[in-house]
Amino acid sequence: MLPYASLTFLSIATTATAACSRSTLQSATTALLAAQTAGNLSALPLSPNTSYIENDAALALSSSILTKSVPIDLSRSLHDTTLCATFTEIISATGSHPYVIMTRMLFTADGAAISRIENIVADKGDWLFNAQASLSKAKDEVWVDIPEGKRDARDVIQAAGDKYLDSWSDGKVSVPYGSPCARLEGGSYTTNCKMPEFPKEFKDAGGAKNRRYVVDEEVGAVSIFNDFPFLDPKKPNGTSSTNFVRVEGGKIRYIHEVTICTQNNCGR
Numbered sequence: 516m517l518p519y520a521s522l523t524f525l526s527i528a529t530t531a532t533a534a535c536s537r538s539t540l541q542s543a544t545t546a547l548l549a550a551q552t553a554g555n556l557s558a559l560p561l562s563p564n565t566s567y568i569e570n571d572a573a574l575a576l577s578s579s580i581l582t583k584s585v586p587i588d589l590s591r592s593l594h595d596t597t598l599c600a601t602f603t604e605i606i607s608a609t610g611s612h613p614y615v616i617m618t619r620m621l622f623t624a625d626g627a628a629i630s631r632i633e634n635i636v637a638d639k640g641d642w643l644f645n646a647q648a649s650l651s652k653a654k655d656e657v658w659v660d661i662p663e664g665k666r667d668a669r670d671v672i673q674a675a676g677d678k679y680l681d682s683w684s685d686g687k688v689s690v691p692y693g694s695p696c697a698r699l700e701g702g703s704y705t706t707n708c709k710m711p712e713f714p715k716e717f718k719d720a721g722g723a724k725n726r727r728y729v730v731d732e733e734v735g736a737v738s739i740f741n742d743f744p745f746l747d748p749k750k751p752n753g754t755s756s757t758n759f760v761r762v763e764g765g766k767i768r769y770i771h772e773v774t775i776c777t778q779n780n781c782g783r
């Protein structure tokens with residue numbers, strides 16, 4: 516055990532170096548919404564070499580969705596001060612080209628600049644895509660901040676999301692589904708969150724892998740970007756997918772899944 520004085524010192528030292536604060540990250544997600552609305556990158560605190568991937572393909576930012584003006588009907592963001600990362604869900608249902616966009620941003624150690632952006636950009640033809648249905652369902656959900664004292668630890672939140680993904684390969688995994696629990700999958704909505712085990716090809720391909728997380732204890736949520744095999748025959752190693760999971764009291768309350776298809780509804 517460290518003496519109390521050392522702990523105090525450590526916490527001061529951490530505060531002094533942790534420039535990746537919630538407010539810095541919040542400024543960045545505010546800038547992201549401004550940039551995406553305007554289709555203008557200049558609002559974003561980019562670093563000289565910010566890397567960018569869109570639906571798992573490396574792209575120049577100058578060719579990205581961020582250069583298209585997308586009206587935003589609904590957005591929700593997570594701010595992860597531990598990983599120095601953010602996640603933003605954007606639903607655009609009323610513009611001429613409907614989108615649902617899931618954006619994960621990573622930052623330099625001081626939080627000052629974006630080092631990497633990973634975007635999942637879904638539109639017509641992607642898995643169960645229906646932006647209007649997504650908007651109307653997502654709008655009715657309550658994602659208010661969890662009061663202090665009722666917040667789950669980040670490992671509890673992340674484990675709940677991981678168990679959900681793990682259960683697709685192994686139906687024996689015990690997933691902490693809440694009651695109620697609702698899943699918005701593309702534009703399809705169900706209050707039965709339990710998923711059956713997927714076929715053997717899914718497991719043989721390693722299940723939902725390359726998991727990349729953003730966790731926010733205040734919102735009680737995790738977003739898990741992953742490569743989802745089996746669904747799209749043209750992407751045997753996995754297509755871009757994300758599960759945005761809200762956890763209340765250790766139990767899953769909401770799941771939003773967005774999955775990209777190379778062909779209409781992944782050929783299904």
Ligand SMILES: *[C@@H]1O[C@H](CO)[C@@H](O)[C@H](O)[C@H]1NC(C)=O
Pocket residue numbers: 555556557
């Ligand atoms: C982007 O915004 C900047 C700053 O407001 C402005 O100078 C620039 O002209 C804009 N670019 C485009 C393509 O609209």
Ligand SMILES: *[C@@H]1O[C@H](CO)[C@@H](O)[C@H](O)[C@H]1NC(C)=O
Pocket residue numbers: 562563564565623628629630
């Ligand atoms: C940009 O590249 C330089 C040189 O490779 C590297 O040291 C630096 O960490 C990179 N910055 C970011 C934000 O990735």
Ligand SMILES: *[C@@H]1O[C@H](CO)[C@@H](O)[C@H](O)[C@H]1NC(C)=O
Pocket residue numbers: 749750751752
């Ligand atoms: C799948 O992954 C394997 C091993 O990394 C690679 O050799 C193969 O080209 C990949 N297939 C596709 C379609 O990307």
